[in-house]
Amino acid sequence: MKDIKQNLTQELDQTSGNPLLEENIKISCRKVNVYYHKNVQSIFNVSFDIAKNQIMAMIGPSGCGKSTLLRCFNRMNDMIEECVVDGDIKLDGENIHSKNIDPVILRASVGMVFQKPNPFPKSIYDNVAYGPKLHGLVRNSSELDDIVEESLTKAGLWKETKDCLSKAGTSLSGGQQQRLCIARTIAIKPEVILMDEPTSALDPIATATIEELMYELKSSYTIAVVTHSMQQAARISDRTAYFHLGRLVEVNDTNTVFTNPVHELTENYITGRFG
Amino acid sequence: MNNLDLTIILCISVLAAFLLAQRRAKLWHTSSTTNIHSLPSYYGYLTAIWTLMPALTIFIIWSIFELNAISGIIVSKIQELQILDKESLELTLNKIYNIANSDFYNLNDSSSINNQAANLFIEYKNNSLILKCISVISIAILSFLVVYFFITPNTKARNKVEKLITYLLLSCALIAILTTIGIIVSVLFESLEFFSQISIFEFLFSTNWSPQIAIREGQTGNSGAFGAVPLFWGTVFISFIAMLVAAPLGLISAIYLAKYATPKFRSIAKPLLEILAGIPTVVYGFFAALTIGPAIRDFCVFLKELGISLDIEIIANITISTESALAVGLVMGTMIVPFILSISDDVISTVPNSIVDGSIAMGATKSETVWRVIIPAALPGIVGGFLLAISRAIGETMIVLMAAGVAANLTANPLDTVTTITTQIVVLLTGDQEFDNVKTLAAFALGLSLFVTTLIINVIALYIVRKYREQYE
Ligand SMILES: Nc1ncnc2c1ncn2[C@@H]1O[C@H](COP(=O)(O)OP(=O)(O)O)[C@@H](O)[C@H]1O
Ligand SMILES: [Mg+2]
Numbered sequence: 001m002k003d004i005k006q007n008l009t010q011e012l013d014q015t016s017g018n019p020l021l022e023e024n025i026k027i028s029c030r031k032v033n034v035y036y037h038k039n040v041q042s043i044f045n046v047s048f049d050i051a052k053n054q055i056m057a058m059i060g061p062s063g064c065g066k067s068t069l070l071r072c073f074n075r076m077n078d079m080i081e082e083c084v085v086d087g088d089i090k091l092d093g094e095n096i097h098s099k100n101i102d103p104v105i106l107r108a109s110v111g112m113v114f115q116k117p118n119p120f121p122k123s124i125y126d127n128v129a130y131g132p133k134l135h136g137l138v139r140n141s142s143e144l145d146d147i148v149e150e151s152l153t154k155a156g157l158w159k160e161t162k163d164c165l166s167k168a169g170t171s172l173s174g175g176q177q178q179r180l181c182i183a184r185t186i187a188i189k190p191e192v193i194l195m196d197e198p199t200s201a202l203d204p205i206a207t208a209t210i211e212e213l214m215y216e217l218k219s220s221y222t223i224a225v226v227t228h229s230m231q232q233a234a235r236i237s238d239r240t241a242y243f244h245l246g247r248l249v250e251v252n253d254t255n256t257v258f259t260n261p262v263h264e265l266t267e268n269y270i271t272g273r274f275g
Numbered sequence: 276m277n278n279l280d281l282t283i284i285l286c287i288s289v290l291a292a293f294l295l296a297q298r299r300a301k302l303w304h305t306s307s308t309t310n311i312h313s314l315p316s317y318y319g320y321l322t323a324i325w326t327l328m329p330a331l332t333i334f335i336i337w338s339i340f341e342l343n344a345i346s347g348i349i350v351s352k353i354q355e356l357q358i359l360d361k362e363s364l365e366l367t368l369n370k371i372y373n374i375a376n377s378d379f380y381n382l383n384d385s386s387s388i389n390n391q392a393a394n395l396f397i398e399y400k401n402n403s404l405i406l407k408c409i410s411v412i413s414i415a416i417l418s419f420l421v422v423y424f425f426i427t428p429n430t431k432a433r434n435k436v437e438k439l440i441t442y443l444l445l446s447c448a449l450i451a452i453l454t455t456i457g458i459i460v461s462v463l464f465e466s467l468e469f470f471s472q473i474s475i476f477e478f479l480f481s482t483n484w485s486p487q488i489a490i491r492e493g494q495t496g497n498s499g500a501f502g503a504v505p506l507f508w509g510t511v512f513i514s515f516i517a518m519l520v521a522a523p524l525g526l527i528s529a530i531y532l533a534k535y536a537t538p539k540f541r542s543i544a545k546p547l548l549e550i551l552a553g554i555p556t557v558v559y560g561f562f563a564a565l566t567i568g569p570a571i572r573d574f575c576v577f578l579k580e581l582g583i584s585l586d587i588e589i590i591a592n593i594t595i596s597t598e599s600a601l602a603v604g605l606v607m608g609t610m611i612v613p614f615i616l617s618i619s620d621d622v623i624s625t626v627p628n629s630i631v632d633g634s635i636a637m638g639a640t641k642s643e644t645v646w647r648v649i650i651p652a653a654l655p656g657i658v659g660g661f662l663l664a665i666s667r668a669i670g671e672t673m674i675v676l677m678a679a680g681v682a683a684n685l686t687a688n689p690l691d692t693v694t695t696i697t698t699q700i701v702v703l704l705t706g707d708q709e710f711d712n713v714k715t716l717a718a719f720a721l722g723l724s725l726f727v728t729t730l731i732i733n734v735i736a737l738y739i740v741r742k743y744r745e746q747y748e
Binding site for chain 2: 074076079081104105106107108111112114116118119120121122130131134135181184185188
């Protein structure tokens with residue numbers, strides 16, 4: 001058993017399936033390595049593409065580096081001292097590590113939704129208005145009102161909150177808070193939305209609402225979602241990437257990954273033999 | 276045999292009671308026929324507590340009333356003492372105690388009445404001690420026997436010990452609370468006494484403070500002015516200057532420490548600041564009086580010369596004094612910086628990192644995140660911290676006493692000297708005065724107003740801080 005695992009891990013330098021795309025690429029990674037604390041490597045030589053207006057699901061056992069990789073896409077790893085990212089990550093063909101890209105601007109076009117809903121301790125309105133005000137997207141308060149309404153509507157939260165916009169964002173239920181965070185992200189009109197296990201802190205009904213929302217959002221945004229639930233990946237994503245111990249094992253159309261996996265590790269994982 | 280021996284005997288008997296009861300419970304435990312309710316040691320504790328409590332109570336009560344009772348008997352036995360008035364009786368009794376306790380006293384010398392009394396005193400004291408020992412020990416033994424007899428394997432020893440311990444803790448808490456209440460009540464009564472002589476309106480609203488009244492009776496000028504407004508003002512003024520220094524300095528350093536500094540810098544700076552917080556205020560007072568005060572005076576001298584040579588009247592008329600509100604405010608500000616810093620740092624650190632990440636991920640810079648998310652979120656807590664700091668500044672005595680002087684000026688000029696409530700309390704109470712002197716009573720009234728003010732500020736501050744904490748729980 002141990003030998004098999006070792007062999008499998010050695011083969012992992014090659015990603016199975018179809019990691020690379022020919023066209024319609026939004027984000028592309030080439031030979032990305034991530035290190036924490038100098039010698040601890042968390043991501044090994046990952047190369048794959050994320051297509052425009054699709055949902056890319058990233059699955060794998062916990063600790064395999066999904067969140068770490070996701071945070072590379074909006075350079076949130078810059079915030080962590082001693083975290084080093086090397087390799088090429090391109091957004092619309094432009095290297096996000098190049099000198100003329102400001103991470104602050106990058107984060108405005110690559111939004112992020114976190115595992116635990118984290119609304120600001122401000123009113124619902126101010127939560128959504130935070131980004132537009134920050135980036136100077138509005139000229140007057142009626143424009144701001146419009147953006148707030150539009151974003152909350154898109155996030156499916158407008159009906160519930162239109163009468164209580166001045167209530168604290170933290171007073172909403174968990175599922176509503178997560179939708180508020182999505183609305184807040186949408187409000188700065190990003191091109192990509194990164195979601196790190198957005199439903200793992202929510203009950204099944206709230207989860208279903210968020211999944212529907214993601215499905216609707218993909219027509220206007222590119223979505224990369226980390227999830228520990230294989231059912232969720234199967235339900236909502238167009239393509240699925242399976243990670244194992246910091247390596248990208250297999251990428252393919254979601255259907256193919258779940259019905260006809262190429263790699264033995266992927267098969268073991270989706271049939272529930274480990275993970 | 277003396278009190279120490281008695282205490283040791285009591286301890287030994289309690290230990291013996293514990294061991295006996297525990298041993299018996301162990302026997303119950305090992306004999307298969309009986310089931311015991313609690314662990315053997317609980318039977319030991321229960322017996323020990325009940326052996327100790329009654330005996331200890333008698334011991335304490337006896338020790339408290341012993342002296343009074345003996346004095347009473349001595350007075351009733353010796354007629355010469357009965358004719359004395361209250362004060363001289365007290366004095367004589369004190370003399371008698373001293374003679375009785377002195378090592379050089381010759382028991383056979385019964386020449387004076389005092390010596391006779393001392394002889395009696397020693398005799399009664401010895402009798403009392405013997406009686407005390409007998410009763411305490413016999414009560415201990417008696418209660419031990421009773422408890423030992425009543426405890427059966429079914430006794431819920433654990434629950435009972437638990438309850439007794441609760442009472443014990445409760446009584447400790449009560450002592451602390453009662454002491455506080457006692458202090459408040461005594462301050463309150465003395466203040467009422469003061470307000471029966473000086474009207475409360477004069478105290479609260481009049482601006483003339485000069486409590487220089489006659490110390491001896493019949494001396495002329497037997498009335499002082501007790502308008503406390505200059506003191507209130509001085510207190511507020513100095514606290515204000517202090518906060519002007521401490522609030523921005525403390526808050527900004529806290530922000531830097533909590534959100535910008537590297538862990539290494541933080542690990543060095545935090546302990547240093549704690550040391551700063553531990554400096555006794557007397558040292559700050561030194562600093563204010565000997566360094567800052569003269570420096571400000573020198574600066575004023577310089578300004579004044581400049582004003583005269585440039586012919587600018589405002590600057591030329593500047594006050595020059597070592598004792599200025601400014602010096603005190605500056606030093607007091609420095610004193611409360613670590614206090615504000617550590618509270619703000621706590622409060623800022625309570626703001627969850629997830630919120631910070633959320634803001635960064637929206638494309639905010641670190642500073643934007645700090646000012647637009649962290650500070651607003653932490654504001655209630657920070658305000659609460661400021662209020663606590665203000666109440667500390669208000670209660671500060673030493674710095675003001677050393678550097679601000681005692682002149683009760685009603686001025687808004689920071690270069691003038693002002694005085695504060697705390698300083699005046701010290702001034703009023705130092706020196707030989709009778710206790711029910713108006714001057715002394717005024718100190719209580721000042722103390723009361725100080726107490727009420729800080730109490731209100733603290734209650735508000737703690738309420739705000741608690742509300743703030745709840746927000747993130
Ligand atoms: N801030 C960090 N500092 C050091 N190591 C980290 C940090 N974050 C994650 N790691 C390490 O990187 C690896 C991948 O973590 P992560 O990306 O959170 O996994 P996943 O999201 O797939 O569960 C783990 O071994 C974890 O210990
Ligand atoms: Mg994760």
